[in-house]
Amino acid sequence: MMRNYWEIYKKFVSTSTTMAMSFRLPFVLLIVMDLCFYFTSLLTIDFIFNHIQHMGPWNRDQLMFFMAFMLLLDNLHMTFVSESFWELSMMLKTGQFDYVVLRPMNTLFSTFFRFFRPSTMLNFPIAVGVLIHYGLKIGLAPSAWALLPVFVILSFILLIQVEFIITTSMFWVIDGLGINFLRMQFQKLARWPNFVYASMPRRVFTLIFPILVIGSAPVSFLIDQSKWYWPLGLVTSIIVLGFVLSFLWTTGIRRYESASS
Amino acid sequence: MSHLLCLSTFCKKMAEKGQIGQTPAMKNSTALIQANGLTKQFVSYKKEAGLKGTLKGFFNRESVVKTAVGQFDFEVQKGEIIGLLGPNGAGKTTLMKMFTGIIVPSAGELKVLGHNPWERSKDFRKKIALVMGQKSQLWWDIPAMDSFLLLQKYYEINDRDFKQRIDMMSELLDVKKLMHIQIRRLSLGERMKLELMASLLHSPEVLFLDEPTIGLDLVAQENIRQFIINYHKQNQCSIIITSHYMADVQALCQRLTLILDGKKGFDGPLTQFEKILGNEKVVSFTFEKAIDPLLPLWKGLDPKWNELNNQVELRIPENELRKISGQIIEQFPVIDFATEKMPIERVMKTLMNNPKLLSEYNA
Numbered sequence: 001m002m003r004n005y006w007e008i009y010k011k012f013v014s015t016s017t018t019m020a021m022s023f024r025l026p027f028v029l030l031i032v033m034d035l036c037f038y039f040t041s042l043l044t045i046d047f048i049f050n051h052i053q054h055m056g057p058w059n060r061d062q063l064m065f066f067m068a069f070m071l072l073l074d075n076l077h078m079t080f081v082s083e084s085f086w087e088l089s090m091m092l093k094t095g096q097f098d099y100v101v102l103r104p105m106n107t108l109f110s111t112f113f114r115f116f117r118p119s120t121m122l123n124f125p126i127a128v129g130v131l132i133h134y135g136l137k138i139g140l141a142p143s144a145w146a147l148l149p150v151f152v153i154l155s156f157i158l159l160i161q162v163e164f165i166i167t168t169s170m171f172w173v174i175d176g177l178g179i180n181f182l183r184m185q186f187q188k189l190a191r192w193p194n195f196v197y198a199s200m201p202r203r204v205f206t207l208i209f210p211i212l213v214i215g216s217a218p219v220s221f222l223i224d225q226s227k228w229y230w231p232l233g234l235v236t237s238i239i240v241l242g243f244v245l246s247f248l249w250t251t252g253i254r255r256y257e258s259a260s261s
Numbered sequence: 262m263s264h265l266l267c268l269s270t271f272c273k274k275m276a277e278k279g280q281i282g283q284t285p286a287m288k289n290s291t292a293l294i295q296a297n298g299l300t301k302q303f304v305s306y307k308k309e310a311g312l313k314g315t316l317k318g319f320f321n322r323e324s325v326v327k328t329a330v331g332q333f334d335f336e337v338q339k340g341e342i343i344g345l346l347g348p349n350g351a352g353k354t355t356l357m358k359m360f361t362g363i364i365v366p367s368a369g370e371l372k373v374l375g376h377n378p379w380e381r382s383k384d385f386r387k388k389i390a391l392v393m394g395q396k397s398q399l400w401w402d403i404p405a406m407d408s409f410l411l412l413q414k415y416y417e418i419n420d421r422d423f424k425q426r427i428d429m430m431s432e433l434l435d436v437k438k439l440m441h442i443q444i445r446r447l448s449l450g451e452r453m454k455l456e457l458m459a460s461l462l463h464s465p466e467v468l469f470l471d472e473p474t475i476g477l478d479l480v481a482q483e484n485i486r487q488f489i490i491n492y493h494k495q496n497q498c499s500i501i502i503t504s505h506y507m508a509d510v511q512a513l514c515q516r517l518t519l520i521l522d523g524k525k526g527f528d529g530p531l532t533q534f535e536k537i538l539g540n541e542k543v544v545s546f547t548f549e550k551a552i553d554p555l556l557p558l559w560k561g562l563d564p565k566w567n568e569l570n571n572q573v574e575l576r577i578p579e580n581e582l583r584k585i586s587g588q589i590i591e592q593f594p595v596i597d598f599a600t601e602k603m604p605i606e607r608v609m610k611t612l613m614n615n616p617k618l619l620s621e622y623n624a
Contacts, residue, residue, distance in 0.1 A: 022403075
């Protein structure tokens, strides 16, 4: 079964690439836009540290490492799933989602992984390079280097789970504009380490709706490996949200009423 | 309304527990599709016109429950081609969507190929196909062949079968040259041919066609019809088709189901449908010169004359057709005469204008 899904995903990539590359200027603009976003994000942190020595327990390089980690997640997010959130809303409104339901495959997979963004993929080496650069600067331990790719994957899974759960509400509200902006606001919240938030929002966004676990958990552990509870929290969040997502998605699909012809 | 919603929720819960959706009678049935008391209700909101109505509706919404399909019983056997007919909003597409598992019924029992469609098992989805004349499944910005290759992976079709089916269908539909052109650059008729191909790549056992010829010119309509006839001959799959073009129904369907306001009005052979309004043939005569429309011969034949009185349309009882036609040809200077090509169209028009006739017929 996995082999078939892999074959399908390869086709998703090839058709998305064919579609994206048939419009040359937007393709190049997207690459430039993503690069601008990475560098302004890093420059913002750099600018803040021109005025302060520490932010919470972290210094400039540690926070830059955190930011580089989040930018790599953003790169993966933009490459593999970002387009689908906007497409889903349109598909629900127009009834085009009918064809997703009809296909003999997991609807969650065909909804969220259908659109691949090759232009963003081209920036992947830059995002990885920046992360390695700041990893070297903060002197990551060899075991931390070994765990880094695993944490990138786990954090990416948690990030998309959170976003899929938010997006599932489109089955109830249909119009996805507000939901997509809400999702993006949560993304912004997750782009800062958990300690910058006051006690109450920090608890809510760590224990109840774990968006702060996405970046803070792996980076805190990679910097200080005595904090074992962070990776445990990350894995627990993924398991719990997996069940929540599965329940909400199934309920949402049953609620789908299509659109009149 | 709350009662209706409760009923709907109850039915869903019962269905989830396997207590609804499969009666003993259905278990023993050989029908490919079997529906008993199938019902679908939609909840919408009433909104008064204008900004005031918008503001009022934002805070206080009056919901309206509409029964799109109510207590619908239906059976389809293997290899049948059935036409689902009815005016706009009658519930045809809603039925198709329930049959294919796109939407969940509010109540009733439904089995398609032995499956509850709304459970959407992979096995079920591999055995059916739906073509919607107003929605495209092909990707707009890429050639059809790329979409076909993706569908090959979806349905796990081996390379040999895939190539064979592509060759066979592209030949029949004459679209070999079109498969490598972006979809958005094709005409509606060309797109519809490729849509059909896309739906048939996995050789479905049941094919649902929702207005497949809508918006097509006469030649394109004819091509699509001919393709469906040939495909059915070769594959003996069951086909359920909805269309507003009676020519589609006449050419394709052996059986007809008429839906009016979500309820079944008629279900039977096409020949029987044509006789709902009586065993009469509509025959039109054209004369060389004007004829007196008040002659006793026309009495009881419901004559409809043109302005010049040189053309008349008559409804002649089937058993008197030979006699009366002979009399007219003998007595008047007839230069042309023709029997109605599609009586079904007249029956449909009459029933849509006056649905009570159907109740009288059924009674």
